[in-house]
Amino acid sequence: MRFSKTFVKTLRTAPKDETARSASYLIRAGFVHKEMAGVYDFLPFGLKVMENIKNIIREELNAIGAEELQMTALQNPEPWQKSERWDSEKVDIWFKTELSSGGELGLAPTHEEPITNMMRTYIKSYKDLPAYVYQFQTKFRNELRAKSGIMRTREFLMKDLYSFTTDEKTHNTFYHQVENAYKRIYERVGLGDCTYQTFASGGIFSKFSHEFQTIIPVGEDTVYYNKDRSIVLNEEVVIPEVLDEFKVKKEDLESTRAAEVGNIFTLRYKYSEPLDLKFTDSDGEQKTVFMGCYGIGVSRVMGVIAEKFADDKGLVWPESIAPFKYYLVGIGENGVKAAEEIYAKDPDNILFDDRDLRPGEKFADSELIGIPYRIVISDKTLAENKAEITSRKDGKTELIDIDKILDN
Ligand code: ATP
Numbered sequence: 001m002r003f004s005k006t007f008v009k010t011l012r013t014a015p016k017d018e019t020a021r022s023a024s025y026l027i028r029a030g031f032v033h034k035e036m037a038g039v040y041d042f043l044p045f046g047l048k049v050m051e052n053i054k055n056i057i058r059e060e061l062n063a064i065g066a067e068e069l070q071m072t073a074l075q076n077p078e079p080w081q082k083s084e085r086w087d088s089e090k091v092d093i094w095f096k097t098e099l100s101s102g103g104e105l106g107l108a109p110t111h112e113e114p115i116t117n118m119m120r121t122y123i124k125s126y127k128d129l130p131a132y133v134y135q136f137q138t139k140f141r142n143e144l145r146a147k148s149g150i151m152r153t154r155e156f157l158m159k160d161l162y163s164f165t166t167d168e169k170t171h172n173t174f175y176h177q178v179e180n181a182y183k184r185i186y187e188r189v190g191l192g193d194c195t196y197q198t199f200a201s202g203g204i205f206s207k208f209s210h211e212f213q214t215i216i217p218v219g220e221d222t223v224y225y226n227k228d229r230s231i232v233l234n235e236e237v238v239i240p241e242v243l244d245e246f247k248v249k250k251e252d253l254e255s256t257r258a259a260e261v262g263n264i265f266t267l268r269y270k271y272s273e274p275l276d277l278k279f280t281d282s283d284g285e286q287k288t289v290f291m292g293c294y295g296i297g298v299s300r301v302m303g304v305i306a307e308k309f310a311d312d313k314g315l316v317w318p319e320s321i322a323p324f325k326y327y328l329v330g331i332g333e334n335g336v337k338a339a340e341e342i343y344a345k346d347p348d349n350i351l352f353d354d355r356d357l358r359p360g361e362k363f364a365d366s367e368l369i370g371i372p373y374r375i376v377i378s379d380k381t382l383a384e385n386k387a388e389i390t391s392r393k394d395g396k397t398e399l400i401d402i403d404k405i406l407d408n
Pocket residue numbers: 110141143150151152153154156158260261262263295296297298299300
């Protein structure tokens with residue numbers, strides 16, 4: 001991409017009410033635009049990052065046999081009434097509206113009810129099971145406080161996966177596959193060494209659910225962990241009987257702030273029972289479908305990555321999700337000519353800063369935007385038939401032969 005061809009501009013300042021460093025950088029670097037508190041547009045660079053995260057998630061979920069679909073944001077109250085989650089007194093984050101022809105509608109905060117209801121059309125017999133279905137979908141939640149930029153918003157992108165099985169045993173096997181897929185996902189997006197699978201409260205139906213928590217100071221949650229971090233507990237389950245069960249003492253645990261980047265739940269019959277999702281088993285008996293749900297906050301993951309790796313100059317994207325691999329600057333007439341030739345070799349992976357700006361401004365923007373490698377080519381480097389390549393992560397610079405510059 002040529003920088004001169006996008007409408008996006010980097011900005012000197014971000015809105016004053018943004019307290020998280022990542023939010024301020026994401027706005028200034030042109031990844032997102034703020035509509036209002038907790039509501040953000042994703043601009044071309046930001047959309048690329050989001051798509052890269054989505055593709056990693058998609059690959060890992062497809063690999064365990066899950067199937068992608070897309071459900072609607074507009075919600076019919078009926079299935080939610082059956083599960084007793086329509087009442088705003090009980091679920092306080094609903095955005096609701098009215099049809100002009102009369103009757104209420106909601107904007108989906110999650111999709112257990114509609115997907116359970118929909119599956120009644122397709123699941124009739126044990127032969128129709130298991131089914132593993134996911135989507136990337138915008139969720140709407142009237143959160144009391146929108147904060148930390150794109151880490152907690154009122155409109156956000158979630159990946160939600162639902163499993164439908166004949167029995168608990170099949171469910172457990174899949175649940176375990178999802179745990180492993182999640183580990184690979186967090187590893188691949190760059191959060192592997194700071195994200196832990198934690199025990200959290202599981203509600204009334206199963207003892208624990210699992211959360212995936214990334215350790216980060218701006219996180220809203222508190223987690224407790226033992227020395228080797230083999231046991232990580234969400235604060236909410238740090239109670240005497242749980243501590244006994246894990247054979248740990250509270251005073252031996254350390255605590256830290258963390259952001260919930262995903263979670264997995266064994267739902268059992270929580271939704272299939274009230275919504276009447278049944279199947280005929282091989283013995284001819286009518287049984288209720290066993291369910292699980294598995295979320296990842298895709299836009300929150302992007303915010304957490306932005307926050308985690310940023311430094312005093314700007315964003316630092318892991319290569320796996322960066323909008324481009326290279327940021328290219330040509331200095332002087334010959335430098336620009338040589339840069340054009342490099343750019344032509346791989347335009348999709350290069351952000352070519354061909355704007356009419358001084359090199360210093362381009363360098364500052366390359367640091368703010370956080371592309372993994374900056375390539376600079378000038379008369380000086382051309383004299384040796386080389387270009388300079390600088391890693392955004394550690395600032396190390398190397399001189400490399402021009403024809404090998406895109407090889408690393
Ligand atoms: P939280 O405790 O952070 O409110 P939650 O328990 O409400 O999260 P779920 O309903 O299970 O979360 O949603 C699945 C995932 O979606 C969460 O793990 C989180 O990563 C993300 N998420 C939840 N709420 C928001 C939000 N308001 N903005 C951005 N991401 C969110």
